Amino acid sequence: MPTAVVVGAGMAGLAAAGALARCGWQVILLEGAERVAAPPTALVLWPNGRRALEAIDPGGGWSAIASPLPDGGVRRPDGQWLVAPRGTGTGPAPAAVHLEDLYDALVAGLGDLVQLRTGFKVLSLRTGPRVRPAVSDGRTEIEADLVVAADGIDSTIRRTLAPESAAVGSGFAAWQAVIPAYRLPRLPAEQAAGGETLGAGYRFVSIPLGERAAGRGGVYWVATAAGAPRPEPPATQLALLRRWFADWHPPVGELLAATHADDLVPQEVRELRPLPRAYGFPSGPGGVVLLGDAAHAMPHHLGQGACLAFEDAATLRSLVAEAAPGPALTAAVEQYGRLRHPRTTTVVRQTRRMSAVVQARGRLALRARDAALSHMRPRMLPDWSPPEAADLTGSPDLTGSPDGVATEP
């Protein structure tokens, strides 16, 4: 039976470990923290992310935990429309999901097939043309045919294999919270539907998480401000947010008033610059692949980080399902990079354009932003489907560049 070590039990690692185990691999999942825990926030699963989850685990019950995302359009702080609601396009509808529900479903998908070891912080990686790849925490070395690096933006493994790529600040701070259902303010129907509002250097998005029957319910919001993260304690940061967004149209103020300091998850927004030059690194009879934020961390403006991680996991599963350790597996490792690099490069490029939109300040910049906005909605991203048979065999020139690597955005 082929063996894999997956490093990191965030969304990317959980999805990849379950996907590999379900197609017959023996998987060890290593997590540096003492337990696997979801942040108390939520996210949007765009059609590509939903398709990828279905491809990874068709029986995962994803629809039961995800609430359809109403297209609330985009408004100015005074409530004027910048982009009116206009339907959701093709494919499965975008949906919002509480991360605790998503993690529960991903962990349930591991079944008994995956050996999970928490408190195992990978400190080093061993690779070479003739050796099976191996990771170590300084005391125990674990080798396998395939190492999957899903250890997030500060990935130890990426630093070893792709030192050219560094985690840097994107020039934003973000605050997220889920207001539980029992604490929600009473809102008129048109305000309860959620939506997105863009000010000068500020952005506020609110999303209802549906009825409590299936998931945890409540309302998720994420606020973004251009500039550095704030050093103050959460209660002071919440007071600051209430001041910054005080004049914004309802229900922004009502949602911030219903938020408790304990609900708040503040963070600096960071990204990888440049992206790693490759995502697949052959070693011995298999190799190492980069996946999720370890491969392509980007600002959250288009809500694509986790969706791309699920695409990564679905693609990896398709490539290695039938690949025995040896030439077939090393070819699959290389093909993984050829398929994923151009795709993530495109999404990162679009995300950076959206960063400029969110950062816009000043009358002229805001006018240019308003004109450009309609071209930059997530549904304008090229859609994604699981790889087909033709994609699974190596193709020398999928990216148009001589070394098979797309141009860095």
Ligand SMILES: Cc1cc2nc3c(=O)[nH]c(=O)nc-3n(C[C@H](O)[C@H](O)[C@H](O)COP(=O)(O)OP(=O)(O)OC[C@H]3O[C@@H](n4cnc5c(N)ncnc54)[C@H](O)[C@@H]3O)c2cc1C
């Ligand atoms: C404000 C905000 C909003 C967002 N909204 C969306 C959205 O709507 N839709 C969307 O698709 N994406 C969204 N994202 C992006 C998404 O959250 C990330 O892309 C996703 O969480 C990345 O998951 P990951 O598993 O790759 O990394 P992580 O979640 O960082 O997981 C990495 C795991 O590896 C472990 N680890 C790290 N180092 C080691 C080590 N050396 N050894 C062992 N274990 C290790 C960590 O403890 C962690 O458990 C958003 C991000 C932000 C900041």
